[in-house]
Amino acid sequence: MKMKKQFRFEKARRITEKEVAAFKKAIEEKTGTKRPDRSKPAKKQSEK
Numbered sequence: 001m002k003m004k005k006q007f008r009f010e011k012a013r014r015i016t017e018k019e020v021a022a023f024k025k026a027i028e029e030k031t032g033t034k035r036p037d038r039s040k041p042a043k044k045q046s047e048k
Helices: 017-031
Strands: none
Touching: none
16 A cells, blocks of 8 residues: 555544553553553633
């Protein structure tokens, strides 16, 4: 698959939360560091 246009999107699928957790765990074990959370940071009181 040399070109971006050759990707078959009709065959693509979204990964599940279980798969994401497994990938995250594998990366943490491989690198030896904890992965950061990707959630939104909390708003300050002045921004609420």
